[in-house]
Amino acid sequence: MLKIVYVVNVSWFFHSHFYRLAEHNRAKGHSVHIVTGDEEKRAEYETQGFKYHNYGVTRDGTNPFSEIKVVFRLFRILKTIKPDLLHAFTIKPVLYSGLLSKIFPRLGALRSIFSVTGLGSLSLAENRRGKALWRGVEWLYRLALSRPNTTVVFENCDDRDLFIRDGIVPKSATAIVNGAGIDTEVFTPKESDNAKVVVAFVARMLKDKGAKEFIDAASLLKQRQVPVVMRMVGSVDKENISSLSVQDIEAAASKGFVDYLGHQTDIRMIYQHADIACLPSYREGLPKSLIEAASCGLPIVTTDTPGCRQLIDVKDPNGVLVPPRNAVALADAIQGLVENPKLRKVYGEQSRKMAKSKFDYHSILSSFDCIYGLTRDTNESSTNRC
Incomplete structure (x- = not known):
């Protein structure tokens, strides 16, 4: 041994x-x-x-x-x-x-x-x-x-x-x-019964993770009166120079742009009560949060950057790639999925297949x-x- x-x-x-x-x-x-x-x-x-x-x-x-x-x-x-x-x-x-x-x-x-x-x-x-x-x-x-x-x-x-x-x-x-x-028998799909489409951002509250673009996109979607809940899950990381402050997040939440839940331990529950997963990161190794989302059968909106683009299947699409640092493109992609439930369903099924075969x-x-x-x-x- x-x-x-x-x-x-x-x-x-x-x-x-x-x-x-x-x-x-x-x-x-x-x-x-x-x-x-x-x-x-x-x-x-x-x-x-x-x-x-x-x-x-x-x-x-x-x-x-x-x-x-x-x-x-x-x-x-x-x-x-x-x-x-x-x-x-x-x-x-x-x-x-x-x-x-x-x-x-x-x-x-x-x-x-x-x-x-x-x-x-x-x-x-x-x-x-x-x-x-x-x-x-x-x-x-x-x-x-x-x-x-x-x-x-x-x-x-x-x-x-x-x-x-x-x-x-x-x-x-x-x-x-x-x-x-991940355990694909634990992270499993669940039929959504949300009154509004819920978009889940699960990550530390870092600029590098695209947290600022997510908030900015949420602001745009609110201005457009798109019926969507932009949910942020994760902690502020004071040790990281890229972190947003608690005040930044609370300000966005107070304006009704985002629903901020802070740090959560049951990520499966978060995704099983969401309709879309979103991570507009600038660069990743391979984001576990999106892998968990894929296993839960969610369509994915992420950036065309190293580590993130690997979560979108080019042959059998399971989501949308957007340019990094671009809140307008991010808002457009989310709105497109909010308004197309049939496409969300197709993308979600492909996400689940990808998770089981690769992750x-x-x-x-x-x-x-x-x-x-x-x-x-x-x-x-x-x-x-x-």
């Missing part, structure tokens, strides 16, 4: 997205270690048989001395565990564990997997300073991902193509997996088994072929 180490930034993200993967491997008898930056899930995970470690990383930390301490704590944890397989997710965990494995070869696992679950706000920077910082991050990626026996996992072809084009990683060291997977846990876990070298992947639908 293997010692498998998962390195993440915060436990809530891992629990939301990749807990099922860890449990899948623990159930096989492997020793599974979760290395994260907080204590939130320690008691729960240790009760279930996982080994839990805290290396103190934060998503927004930029103090170089604090980050050096974080890297040193991660070094000591990995040195103690001596993993057979290491799998890191998101920017800091990937860079820190990758650089440590590169600088200290004996520390590194026999096999390293690095999941690029999105490129983050910095990749979208338009000012000179932001672009320079992103070039620095690319240089660090190039170094961290250059160790032999390394596989870099992407969630969409656009991100992989960017890394290959910029010389960060060769194509032979990459793989595409369709996100984190079910069985397919995703089979893909990771193959990447880990634990089995051969015979499921063509579990991995995108770019």
Whole structure:
């Protein structure tokens, strides 16, 4: 049996997205270690048989001395565990564990997997300073991902193509997996009985997620007197420079533009009581919220951007793509679906088919088994072929 180490930034993200993967491997008898930056899930995970470690990383930390301490704590944890397989997710965990494995070869696992679950706000920077910082991050990626026996996992072809084009990683060291997977027997369709069509935006309240465009589109639809409820579900993220403020959201809600529910734990219920799912994001890895919406049989309105466009089937359409940062186009697309219930039904049925064929846990876990070298992947639908 293997010692498998998962390195993440915060436990809530891992629990939301990749807990099922860890449990899948623990159930096989492997020793599974979760290395994260907080204590939130320690008691729960240790009760279930996982080994839990805290290396103190934060998503927004930029103090170089604090980050050096974080890297040193991660070094000591990995040195103690001596993993057979290491799998890191998101920017800091990937860079820190990758650089440590590169600088200290004996520390590194026999096999390293690095999941690029999105490129983050910095990749979208338009000012000179932001672009320079992103070039620095690319240089660090190039170094961290250059160790032999390394596989870099992407969630969409656009991100992989960017890394290959910029010389960060060769194509032979990459793989595409369709996100984190969902239980399509839990996220199931339910017939809507809403008096007005409900459009659900489920995400953190970030500008990068298109939260501002959603509010602006809601304002336009109200001006047009379109009978629709524009519902926003998710929390304000004070640690993210892209976040809207609580005052921004409350102002939109007070004007009747949006129905803001804040953070919710039962996303299935949100989608089962909605008619359309919307995420006008600027860039994603592969948005789990839209995958869950698709599994619930909802038509999708999203942007023609990396990670989002993958949720719209070109051959058998299940929704509408709109340009990013364009509230008018977003309002037009939503209004078109509000006024066409037959098209909503067709798109919703196609969404459900897509979710079952591409995003079910069985397919995703089979893909990771193959990447880990634990089995051969015979499921063509579990991995995108770019």
